[in-house]
Amino acid sequence: MTRISGKYLAKRLVVSYLTLLLIMTLLFALIRSAPGTFIDSMISPEMTRAQVERIREVWGLNEPLWKQYLNFMINYQTGEFGRSPTWRVPVWDLILRRMPRTLILFGASYIIAYLVGPLVGMYLGWWRGTQKDKTIFGTSLMVYSMPAFWLAWLFIWFFDYEMGWLPSAYMMTQFPEFEWTAFTVMTDVLTHIALPLISLSCIGWVGAMLIMRPSMNNVVDEGYVFLARAKGLDERTVMIKHAARNALIPVATGAIVGLAFLIDGAVITEAVFTWPGMGQILVEAVLNNDYPVTQAAFFMLAVLVVGMRLITDIAYTYLDPRIKFGEEN
Amino acid sequence: MATEGESTTGLESYKRAWEPRIERVRRGWDRFTEHRMGVIGLVVLTIFSLWALIPSVFAPHTPDWIAYIGYENARLTGEQIRSLPHPPAFGDPFFAPLGTDSYGRGILTLLIYSSSTAMYIGLAAGLLSSLVGVPLGLISGFYGDTWIDETIQRFVDVMYGLPFLPLLIVLVAIRGQTTTNIIIGIAVTSWLNNCIVIRGETLSLRTRAYVESAKVAGASDLRIVFRHIMPHVLPLSFVYLAQDAAAAILTQAALAYLGLADFASLSWGIMLENIQAEGYIFTAWWWLLPPGLAIMLIATAFYFIGFSMEDVTNPQR
Numbered sequence: 001m002t003r004i005s006g007k008y009l010a011k012r013l014v015v016s017y018l019t020l021l022l023i024m025t026l027l028f029a030l031i032r033s034a035p036g037t038f039i040d041s042m043i044s045p046e047m048t049r050a051q052v053e054r055i056r057e058v059w060g061l062n063e064p065l066w067k068q069y070l071n072f073m074i075n076y077q078t079g080e081f082g083r084s085p086t087w088r089v090p091v092w093d094l095i096l097r098r099m100p101r102t103l104i105l106f107g108a109s110y111i112i113a114y115l116v117g118p119l120v121g122m123y124l125g126w127w128r129g130t131q132k133d134k135t136i137f138g139t140s141l142m143v144y145s146m147p148a149f150w151l152a153w154l155f156i157w158f159f160d161y162e163m164g165w166l167p168s169a170y171m172m173t174q175f176p177e178f179e180w181t182a183f184t185v186m187t188d189v190l191t192h193i194a195l196p197l198i199s200l201s202c203i204g205w206v207g208a209m210l211i212m213r214p215s216m217n218n219v220v221d222e223g224y225v226f227l228a229r230a231k232g233l234d235e236r237t238v239m240i241k242h243a244a245r246n247a248l249i250p251v252a253t254g255a256i257v258g259l260a261f262l263i264d265g266a267v268i269t270e271a272v273f274t275w276p277g278m279g280q281i282l283v284e285a286v287l288n289n290d291y292p293v294t295q296a297a298f299f300m301l302a303v304l305v306v307g308m309r310l311i312t313d314i315a316y317t318y319l320d321p322r323i324k325f326g327e328e329n
Numbered sequence: 330m331a332t333e334g335e336s337t338t339g340l341e342s343y344k345r346a347w348e349p350r351i352e353r354v355r356r357g358w359d360r361f362t363e364h365r366m367g368v369i370g371l372v373v374l375t376i377f378s379l380w381a382l383i384p385s386v387f388a389p390h391t392p393d394w395i396a397y398i399g400y401e402n403a404r405l406t407g408e409q410i411r412s413l414p415h416p417p418a419f420g421d422p423f424f425a426p427l428g429t430d431s432y433g434r435g436i437l438t439l440l441i442y443s444s445s446t447a448m449y450i451g452l453a454a455g456l457l458s459s460l461v462g463v464p465l466g467l468i469s470g471f472y473g474d475t476w477i478d479e480t481i482q483r484f485v486d487v488m489y490g491l492p493f494l495p496l497l498i499v500l501v502a503i504r505g506q507t508t509t510n511i512i513i514g515i516a517v518t519s520w521l522n523n524c525i526v527i528r529g530e531t532l533s534l535r536t537r538a539y540v541e542s543a544k545v546a547g548a549s550d551l552r553i554v555f556r557h558i559m560p561h562v563l564p565l566s567f568v569y570l571a572q573d574a575a576a577a578i579l580t581q582a583a584l585a586y587l588g589l590a591d592f593a594s595l596s597w598g599i600m601l602e603n604i605q606a607e608g609y610i611f612t613a614w615w616w617l618l619p620p621g622l623a624i625m626l627i628a629t630a631f632y633f634i635g636f637s638m639e640d641v642t643n644p645q646r
Contacts, residue, residue: 019483019486023487034502034503141636142625145575264492267495268583282495283495283587286495286498287498302491
């Protein structure tokens with residue numbers, strides 16, 4: 001039995017699409033209002049007016065703003081991202097080359113964060129108010145308050161500079177002396193990913209814990225927990241099987257929202273470890289007024305966030321029978 | 330024509346009117362001080378506030394001071410420049426309890442004089458995002474499931490679709506790199522959480538009996554929202570103000586790391602940016618550790634206060 005009416009689904013789809021259009025409009029306005037354009041760096045004082053006009057025409061900047069806006073809206077929705085003026089390659093090539101690297105690092109840290117965070121949050125929420133809870137909670141808040149790049153520096157300082165155990169830059173050894181086999185390349189990448197991954201995960205799990213702890217604490221006094229205890233189940237089973245499962249719903253929401261915030265971590269961490277991913281080029285693109293790359297990166301993130309929001313809304317109605325959408329009156 | 334007697338009764342009536350409020354605050358304070366975490370946070374924040382308000386009392390010098398030459402209009406010799414950044418030194422040749430940076434300025438001095446920037450950014454960004462988020466959340470929650478609520482929530486969705494840090498970089502790049510613009514940028518992107526939480530709280534509050542009775546008594550919507558509902562969500566909004574403040578300070582540091590800060594001012598983020606620019610990250614620990622620890626401590630203090638207040642306003646056990 002489905003609990004979602006077709007009408008509701010259609011309404012959600014339309015609203016999501018309109019949201020996306022609105023984000024794109026806002027994006028266009030924001031990026032165009034930054035001072036200067038990307039062709040500023042291509043123009044030199046010796047150029048004639050005609051040459052400058054020619055460059056503007058090649059990059060489509062001579063058209064009136066409303067036409068540029070229309071082009072942007074149509075092209076981006078059909079996946080035409082154009083060429084990057086800074087890197088001189090099609091934007092798609094840039095994204096396809098950079099995206100997997102970002103996904104490897106941040107996918108791994110995301111998984112670690114959402115494995116460790118809810119687990120710790122579960123224990124802390126279950127024993128809220130005990131000395132153990134206070135100590136661990138306070139410590140994790142302190143970790144959460146560290147500037148990410150500073151913590152990364154500390155790790156590099158110890159593991160690379162002092163001890164020389166792990167490399168701290170790039171994804172692979174730059175001028176390798178070993179033979180290129182699947183095994184050596186794998187180990188090489190793994191040693192390079194270790195430090196960024198450690199410093200990301202160190203801070204990352206706290207966010208999930210902060211959601212899980214109060215959520216767990218809310219279900220502690222629920223009737224079904226009481227019932228599970230009354231049935232004679234041991235404390236561990238009650239906590240994990242009966243309480244934690246119900247407490248996980250806000251964490252799932254948080255995980256979806258957290259996806260959008262991954263790129264914030266990417267911007268900083270990739271810069272510290274010179275990890276050649278999306279975060280690095282995003283900052284550079286923004287600072288260089290590289291419209292195509294900035295817009296493409298923002299656009300893809302927006303599609304991801306809006307799409308995930310839609311999917312979670314629908315998935316919830318199946319996961320939790322208590323949530324109902326579009327069925328009232 | 331107020332006579333002596335009348336003014337006393339006026340004072341008394343004031344006293345009577347304010348008694349329950351004072352009592353409520355006092356009880357809240359008592360519950361707050363039960364949390365050791367919150368008290369620690371408050372102590373740390375007090376110290377940083379003192380640093381921010383009267384830095385000259387705590388700092389050994391002012392930021393103009395330069396090692397070896399002090400305030401003189403003189404040049405450093407080559408040998409002196411090579412000795413910078415200087416590790417912690419007492420007595421001769423100069424007094425710098427936490428050492429100096431590569432420009433010869435005292436680390437402790439910079440640390441203390443930067444405190445005001447951090448406090449300013451934290452409090453201003455927190456207040457601004459509350460000022461935007463709380464009223465919008467109240468309105469959105471009070472008119473739940475109407476077009477007003479729908480509009481505000483769609484707008485929140487739109488803002489969530491834009492990545493936080495890159496958007497902030499764009500905003501700061503557009504408006505120029507000053508501390509005020511960074512604060513505005515942070516507030517523009519961080520009021521969303523406040524709005525959503527306050528909306529949820531308002532949604533549950535508006536069905537309460539006292540709201541219904543206010544409505545029956547003929548109170549306007551405006552009066553119900555700001556007079557009857559707002560006092561109940563304010564404690565919660567302070568919780569989020571504290572968390573926003575912590576997040577704002579961390580964000581400012583991250584922006585400084587990316588090179589987007591007002592480099593004419595002093596801040597802990599800029600101290601860290603300087604150590605990177607000068608290339609002493611792994612060799613000058615006395616320069617690397619203090620600013621990071623200061624950021625960590627002030628953000629922790631805000632978080633500690635925020636989460637303790639959450640316990641006070643929403644006692645679970």
